[in-house]
Amino acid sequence: MNKMWKFLLSLVTVLVFVVYILESRKPQQSITTPSAGIVSLTPSPQAALSLKDGSYTGDVTDAYYGNVQIRATISSGKITNVEFLQYPNDRSTSVAINSQAMPLLKQEAISAQTAQVDIVTGATQTSMAFKASLQSALNQAQ
Amino acid sequence: MGMPITVEISGGSKIDKVFKDLFDYFVAIDRKFSPYKASSEVSLINKGKLNKNEYSLDMKKILAKSQETKKLTRGYFNVYRNNRLDPSGLVKGWAIWQASKILSKAGVKIFYIEAGGDIQVGGKKWKIGIKNPFNPSEIVKVLKVDNQGVATSGTYERGNHIYSPIDDRKVDEIISLTVIGKNIYQADRFATAAFAMGKDGINFLEELNGFEGYMIDSSGLATSTSGFEKYVYENN
Numbered sequence: 001m002n003k004m005w006k007f008l009l010s011l012v013t014v015l016v017f018v019v020y021i022l023e024s025r026k027p028q029q030s031i032t033t034p035s036a037g038i039v040s041l042t043p044s045p046q047a048a049l050s051l052k053d054g055s056y057t058g059d060v061t062d063a064y065y066g067n068v069q070i071r072a073t074i075s076s077g078k079i080t081n082v083e084f085l086q087y088p089n090d091r092s093t094s095v096a097i098n099s100q101a102m103p104l105l106k107q108e109a110i111s112a113q114t115a116q117v118d119i120v121t122g123a124t125q126t127s128m129a130f131k132a133s134l135q136s137a138l139n140q141a142q
Numbered sequence: 143m144g145m146p147i148t149v150e151i152s153g154g155s156k157i158d159k160v161f162k163d164l165f166d167y168f169v170a171i172d173r174k175f176s177p178y179k180a181s182s183e184v185s186l187i188n189k190g191k192l193n194k195n196e197y198s199l200d201m202k203k204i205l206a207k208s209q210e211t212k213k214l215t216r217g218y219f220n221v222y223r224n225n226r227l228d229p230s231g232l233v234k235g236w237a238i239w240q241a242s243k244i245l246s247k248a249g250v251k252i253f254y255i256e257a258g259g260d261i262q263v264g265g266k267k268w269k270i271g272i273k274n275p276f277n278p279s280e281i282v283k284v285l286k287v288d289n290q291g292v293a294t295s296g297t298y299e300r301g302n303h304i305y306s307p308i309d310d311r312k313v314d315e316i317i318s319l320t321v322i323g324k325n326i327y328q329a330d331r332f333a334t335a336a337f338a339m340g341k342d343g344i345n346f347l348e349e350l351n352g353f354e355g356y357m358i359d360s361s362g363l364a365t366s367t368s369g370f371e372k373y374v375y376e377n378n
Contacts, residue, residue, distance in 0.1 A: 123296025
């Protein structure tokens with residue numbers, strides 16, 4: 001898993017943890033704790049999840065490569081804002097925080113193309129052939 | 143610069159003079175910036191034989207651009223390694239771009255300049271192939287590009303390694319990263335920086351306005367930025 005996914009997983013963990021704290025006041029909710037350490041919520045059959053309005057600060061959580069602490073704002077029973085009080089000072093996570101949603105980038109196995117091309121781009125080893133080809137190019141240009 | 147340079151032009155007058163001006167320009171760049179020439183300005187700087195006030199105007203420009211690029215990439219672009227100056231990761235693209243201005247000034251409308259896999263095109267949609275890093279005689283992607291720059295950073299050529307300036311780690315989980323940008327100077331500097339970021343490089347490019355990228359990892363899996371598709375040429 002790359003850092004972005006690890007970070008998103010940590011974010012989900014923290015968000016769910018915050019909701020857990022809020023919900024632990026309600027005795028009819030049932031909570032299961034899987035061995036991976038992620039707290040998940042099983043909604044009770046009678047009532048949909050409802051959250052008390054207000055601002056709640058979660059515990060500082062180890063997000064694998066740094067600490068994460070968030071503050072969630074609840075209004076009309078929904079999480080309306082999430083604010084990061086602490087996040088890992090790592091460039092990849094900063095990128096994830098700054099964007100509202102990282103679009104999933106397209107992936108594919110590379111495959112040989114048969115089309116003719118005008119020019120080729122690729123990494124090349126620098127060589128000492130500069131002078132020789134410069135001269136030959138000048139010869140051709142004349 | 144130490145590499146073959148290919149130029150193709152259509153139109154414009156006094157073609158011979160244009161070609162000569164172009165190649166004279168590259169010779170002058172090579173004399174200043176080649177890390178392979180003991181007498182180049184870069185080599186003299188590294189030997190401690192030049193004071194800052196003796197630097198050429200081009201050298202001052204390149205050092206200023208390197209500083210700016212380092213800031214924009216949070217240190218992933220850095221022309222110093224082990225206290226040694228090597229601005230090749232920026233000079234190549236910048237020089238090609240400057241050379242393309244020589245062509246424009248001479249009234250050349252349709253052209254491309256390619257040096258070491260870095261390309262500046264103008265005047266029409268050129269078909270550009272991305273080399274297969276596992277088999278350099280093959281193409282794995284065909285692009286149609288006009289008036290932009292295309293740069294590829296990679297480590298599949300023998301003896302070519304790229305190290306992250308942040309932790310000096312050899313970057314080997316990705317082996318090729320192609321960047322399309324508004325000109326080859328921009329594409330080249332960000333291709334260099336993005337490669338040093340490893341797999342995160344493609345995310346950096348996704349966030350950067352006006353740039354698209356195609357990254358190939360060491361297992362042959364390619365990841366592209368969300369706007370890359372518009373440059374892809376399908377055989378239909």
